[in-house]
Amino acid sequence: MAYIDFLSVIHKSTVRDYLGRVTDPEFPKAKAAELAKAWAFDYWDGDRRTGYGGMKYDGRWRKVADAMVAHYALKAGDRVLDIGCGKGFLMYDLTQAVPGLEVVGLEISAYAKEHAKPEVQDQIVISNAAQLPFPDASFDFVFGINTHHNLRNFELDSALREMMRVSKQHRYLCVESFRNESEKANLLYWQLTCRTFAAPEEWDWLFQQTGYTGDHSFIYFE
Secondary structure, three states: OOEOOOOHHHHOOOOOOHHHHHHOOOOOHHHHHHHHOOOOHHHHOOOHHHOOOOOOOOOOOHHHHHHHHHHHOOOOOOEEEEEOOOOOHHHHHHHHHOOOOEEEEEEOOHHHHHOOOOOOHHHEEEOOOOOOOOOOOOEEEEEEEOOHHHOOHHHHHHHHHHHHHHEEEEEEEEEEOOOOHHHHHHHHHHOOOOOOOOOHHHHHHHHHHHOOOOEEEEEOOO
């Protein structure tokens, strides 16, 4: 297991008003979170205060795709699973980085699939990360970005074991975490869908308990 940071280049490019998300009079935190957890229009394409504020393809994920391809030496014919693929933007960029790569996405949101990148829409499966509908060792590379912290603890246990089960070789996981009280407060203020709040040491414990041996990284709200 290695710590590999593919996401900072994207995460740190966003400016966030942590306090504003909590005190907004039109979308108070509880209301915003309730709307976001429906995983429909409000979360993906509605107001920024309830989610992404309109998720459109702009190519920003290509640098992540290129980094993954280089690190894991992905090649044409390899099978890749993106758990929590959203609208499939990273899936698409992976296919552009490596023509002939077979990429499958798993997503809980039917809305996200309906509005996914057309080139990969048919490769998105609607299901839950806790029960992956795929045979054992059916993918060369399995990853989940900003997904697994949205699971309850009993679902997370199963989801980590499922990542191990369906992967032949490479796995990667990125989740939100905190190293101090300031980052913890910012995470609590900003998040809309997170259900597992854990420090890096607690995530390491979860990895050991579930036998997860893949790579990982954390997103911090500094």
